[in-house]
Amino acid sequence: MNLGDKALIEALLLYGAIAGAVYALLALGFTLIYGVAEVVNMAHGALFMLGAYMFFAFSLAPKNPPLWIASPFALESGWALIVAIIAVGIVGSIIYVLVINPVIKDALASIVVTVALAIVFQQAVYIEFGGVHRAVFPFVEGSTTILGVTMTYTKLLAFGASLILFAIISLFIGKSKIGKAMRATAQDREAAMLMGINTTRICMFTMFISASLAALAGILISGSTTQVATPQMWLTPLSMSFAIVILGGLGSIKGTLIGAFIVGYAENAVALYLPGGSFLKGVVALAVMVSVLLIRPKGLFGKRIELEE
Amino acid sequence: MVTLLLISIAFFSFPIRAVGTIKIGVVGPMPWIQGQGMREGAEIARDEINAAGGILGNTVEIVTADDLRGEQDPTGPTGKAAAEELMAAGVDFVVGGFRTEAVLAERTVFMDNKKIFFIAGASTDELIDDGPKNNPYDDVREDYARYRYTFRVTPINSTMLFKSIAGFEKYTMISLLMPMYTGYASPLKIAVISESLVWADTMHFFLSWNDWWNNATVTLPSPPYPPGTVYPGMGMAPYGRVNVVYQARVSAIATDFTAELSAVKTSEARLLIHVISGAAGRTFISQWNDLGVKAVPLGIDVLGQEIPAHWDLTGGKCQFEGFLATAAQRTPLNARTLAFYDTTMTRYGHAPIYTSYGAYDAIIAIDEALEANGKWPMTGPDGVSGTLDDSDEMVPLFEKAYRPNGIVGKFKYTGPHPMGSAAYDTYMANTTHSYLDINPTMAGTLHDVFSNELGPEWKEGYTRALFTQWQGGRLEVVYPVYSTIPTRLPFSKIFMLPRLMFPYPSDIVQVPPPTGGYGLIDIFDALTIVGTFGTTPGAPAWHAAADTNDDRVIDIFDALTLRIVFGKKIALPLPYCSEGGRLS
Numbered sequence: 001m002n003l004g005d006k007a008l009i010e011a012l013l014l015y016g017a018i019a020g021a022v023y024a025l026l027a028l029g030f031t032l033i034y035g036v037a038e039v040v041n042m043a044h045g046a047l048f049m050l051g052a053y054m055f056f057a058f059s060l061a062p063k064n065p066p067l068w069i070a071s072p073f074a075l076e077s078g079w080a081l082i083v084a085i086i087a088v089g090i091v092g093s094i095i096y097v098l099v100i101n102p103v104i105k106d107a108l109a110s111i112v113v114t115v116a117l118a119i120v121f122q123q124a125v126y127i128e129f130g131g132v133h134r135a136v137f138p139f140v141e142g143s144t145t146i147l148g149v150t151m152t153y154t155k156l157l158a159f160g161a162s163l164i165l166f167a168i169i170s171l172f173i174g175k176s177k178i179g180k181a182m183r184a185t186a187q188d189r190e191a192a193m194l195m196g197i198n199t200t201r202i203c204m205f206t207m208f209i210s211a212s213l214a215a216l217a218g219i220l221i222s223g224s225t226t227q228v229a230t231p232q233m234w235l236t237p238l239s240m241s242f243a244i245v246i247l248g249g250l251g252s253i254k255g256t257l258i259g260a261f262i263v264g265y266a267e268n269a270v271a272l273y274l275p276g277g278s279f280l281k282g283v284v285a286l287a288v289m290v291s292v293l294l295i296r297p298k299g300l301f302g303k304r305i306e307l308e309e
Numbered sequence: 310m311v312t313l314l315l316i317s318i319a320f321f322s323f324p325i326r327a328v329g330t331i332k333i334g335v336v337g338p339m340p341w342i343q344g345q346g347m348r349e350g351a352e353i354a355r356d357e358i359n360a361a362g363g364i365l366g367n368t369v370e371i372v373t374a375d376d377l378r379g380e381q382d383p384t385g386p387t388g389k390a391a392a393e394e395l396m397a398a399g400v401d402f403v404v405g406g407f408r409t410e411a412v413l414a415e416r417t418v419f420m421d422n423k424k425i426f427f428i429a430g431a432s433t434d435e436l437i438d439d440g441p442k443n444n445p446y447d448d449v450r451e452d453y454a455r456y457r458y459t460f461r462v463t464p465i466n467s468t469m470l471f472k473s474i475a476g477f478e479k480y481t482m483i484s485l486l487m488p489m490y491t492g493y494a495s496p497l498k499i500a501v502i503s504e505s506l507v508w509a510d511t512m513h514f515f516l517s518w519n520d521w522w523n524n525a526t527v528t529l530p531s532p533p534y535p536p537g538t539v540y541p542g543m544g545m546a547p548y549g550r551v552n553v554v555y556q557a558r559v560s561a562i563a564t565d566f567t568a569e570l571s572a573v574k575t576s577e578a579r580l581l582i583h584v585i586s587g588a589a590g591r592t593f594i595s596q597w598n599d600l601g602v603k604a605v606p607l608g609i610d611v612l613g614q615e616i617p618a619h620w621d622l623t624g625g626k627c628q629f630e631g632f633l634a635t636a637a638q639r640t641p642l643n644a645r646t647l648a649f650y651d652t653t654m655t656r657y658g659h660a661p662i663y664t665s666y667g668a669y670d671a672i673i674a675i676d677e678a679l680e681a682n683g684k685w686p687m688t689g690p691d692g693v694s695g696t697l698d699d700s701d702e703m704v705p706l707f708e709k710a711y712r713p714n715g716i717v718g719k720f721k722y723t724g725p726h727p728m729g730s731a732a733y734d735t736y737m738a739n740t741t742h743s744y745l746d747i748n749p750t751m752a753g754t755l756h757d758v759f760s761n762e763l764g765p766e767w768k769e770g771y772t773r774a775l776f777t778q779w780q781g782g783r784l785e786v787v788y789p790v791y792s793t794i795p796t797r798l799p800f801s802k803i804f805m806l807p808r809l810m811f812p813y814p815s816d817i818v819q820v821p822p823p824t825g826g827y828g829l830i831d832i833f834d835a836l837t838i839v840g841t842f843g844t845t846p847g848a849p850a851w852h853a854a855a856d857t858n859d860d861r862v863i864d865i866f867d868a869l870t871l872r873i874v875f876g877k878k879i880a881l882p883l884p885y886c887s888e889g890g891r892l893s
Contacts, residue, residue: 005575007575008572008575011568011571011572011575015567015568015571019565126340130340131338131339131340131341131345132340132341132342132345132618133588133591133612133618133622134622135621135622135624137624141599142599143599143600143601149571150571150574150600150601152567152596152599152600154599155567221564225564225565225567225592225596226564226565226588226591226592226595227591227592227595227622227623227624228588228591228592228622230588231340232562233564236562236564267568268568271557271568271569271572272568272571272572275555275556275557275558275569275572276556276557276558277558278557278558278559278560278563278568278569279504279505279558279559279560279561279563281560282560
């Protein structure tokens, strides 16, 4: 196949766009909690994993029962999705209050405790669900052809959900009262407190949104790719989130979106044009990140926090 | 007080071992099915042996160690740590080892301690014998004095694995794919996707090499092979040739194959060789189905062996996926195979995979060897029992073991003694076999599982890789086909191409031209439905091809489907078409 092959170009355009949107959804929560609370949440991947497991636990497949939830709790997929997202959001809020907030003034300590949390979550999942795979079936089956490229409906769903959520989150932060409080907290925490904003509560709420987004990403991405949940599934999303937000600029929503698309296109370009080195596609994405940082150390969108209107 | 302290230190510094116990360590990725299989096989063997009075009156005890790190889990122990854990536990033998990267570290610890290590999971040639290849790893052939405590009981090595894949695929291409798609007039397009791990390197190299597929012989590249090394090829040229149009090495922890599978689709490959041992295999096959890739997936997918979980977890998307396995669903290779299968199902609720069979039989073989020798504990050359060189007395016991009633076929080790063996030198000087071929006349001291048959017949009955395929929710053996032609093996089913690759779903008779076949929907198709009517998967008469709507029962709806297209003719070969699928 040559570089100008029309089919390959079309595949790259579409798959890169979809991968970018999906990665953006994955990294949005990560950048949000950093932007508001200045927490580098290394447990973000673990919350992604918890989302997939919660979805599995609440939407029982008849032949694949979980170990700890009885079948009367089984829900239709849509309800299971909502329950799983809320449950993981609550978990995120709880860990913020109990573990992260006490060390929030020490950036290094917050990194360490969130790494520890990730490992705790992994081990908890091992204990409750075992190391075997658990099904995360896609919401919609089948595929369609766009520009001669086959695309599964579940990936299109993830693509659409990602873009819609980005728009909703941006509007929420820009227009709502809580969003304004979040921006105020992001800009100057002490000043916000002096203005009567309960910054701890705002950060806790931000963590709720961040964890919920991670859970949603876990469900949608697992459903559209691996279609199973495993206790080790948190590492790759964490490293990808990290790469994307560093590339785009920590705390920048716009930067996250653009960084995600760069990574999505880079990965798919490797897989399509250099298949012999396809196993390096994750590495290439990281190399792109490093290259950008060498030129622009603060990422593409240099400001540390960019939650203004 | 000081004395008490010293006694305590001495007591806790050495492994505690009950008198009359033989400890067998099991090392592998314990939370995963590969390690789980090892543990389960070992437990069943332990219980059977102990129920029969133990080994020479000694009770068998199993000690497990997890070597998961190296895959994707930063919290799991390393291979070295796992091996040291077993040594600290005072094990007498070790069984297991899955990932080559972990096994290399484990092997170092076990060889340092002269501990006999039966590999029951890793296929890489280099762990036992890599032939003339020049690479950084020493093995039993290159350094017998150090590595003679290493044996492999399962699987057959990577060389035999890729030859087994290619052997079946050659058969399939000539009998099915070429008449359908090329009419033997042009090259059949194939694609190869392998995970980027050591064990798959040799396989990927050969399977993606056009010259090896097409020519009768090829000259291997130097390095790593010695200059001028000639090696037998698959000889596809007389049939119109094979063309590898796409090949990819993917990460062992890949979570998305959309781009690679899309490229396969664009390439118009009709055979897709997948070589995947980890979790990615499940993602791969689900996405292959989702994207409607019109290439039959035939290769290695270790997780595919998980019965019934693979079918359930993919939601049936693995229908018609084919891969190598030690056995399939309740395959009656012999009475022991069935008994072990049933015991595993009863105790653990799922079927054994190849590591289960391997770990089980390795421990049974220890029992047989020691019972036959009539002595435990052993005494090494130093004349003192309980020292490191005790293993030296045991190595020859295993080397000479010939087990006609192996769990998945007759079992013996490859050989002979490689270092300074006049017989070996004479053999190598005169043989028409290549270096990498297994010499069927040798037995014993190269310590790899002996396997010598690749074709559609299984005459001698030594352990070999079987080709299996998911059909209607069951994993069935589809190759080898015959014990001796034309005597059909009782457990072997007819191989199916994915329905997407057929012009009509009801073109069900799987007999290649010129004796019948794809060109016509005719009375043979109708007779197949009549002969299988009312059956479900697992029934002796069941034929997956007749279940035209894949609802796992052959009924009136299948007959109606046939009625709609009965009598239609299809011009062969079919044109390549990357989209669509049904020519009707």
